[in-house]
Amino acid sequence: MRAHRFPQSSMIARIGYDEETGILSISFHDTGKYLYYDVPVALFEEFCRAPSAGTFFNARIKDDFRCRRDPERRRFGPNA
Template sequence: MKALTASGERIECDEVEEGRHGVVCYFDGRIVGYVPYDQLTCVTERRTPVASSSIQSVGYDREEETLEIAFHSGGVYQYFDVPQETYQQLLHARSQGSYFHDNLRGQYDYRRLR
């Protein structure tokens, strides 16, 4: 998920905790940000669950052209410069795992988030 501030800053996190005056953002159990409610635009989920034996959920950031995939094994990866059409094809594939192996793996730069 990510928290968006009124100034346009994005805080990437995997958990948010609501407090009295704002939200605390966590990533891997560590605090990565705090946003007072009057500066918070929204908190959005980044991934959609899918019915796959290997992939737990997928998400896509149109502005950044970044695909994010969470695997049932616990790994979460971001793939860069992925066209939106590829994301849509992944979502609607008969097998997301097969589509990933045939069309994404080894084709895009990536980073492991966890």
């Protein structure tokens, strides 16, 4: 698993990429972790170099890949 953090981003905390499965995991500050399927490794590498993680996500990832909320994500609170 390869990973990258975005300390300056107000939207995305970190991303991880599994080269065997092509799954990109994105941890959002406000909504938690989501998994994106069939993402090419080159796109992950571009994401790591992007000057703005949120802008890159909106332009190149969002709505272009099948995704779902991470099933391993723990939920907390009264409505979890």
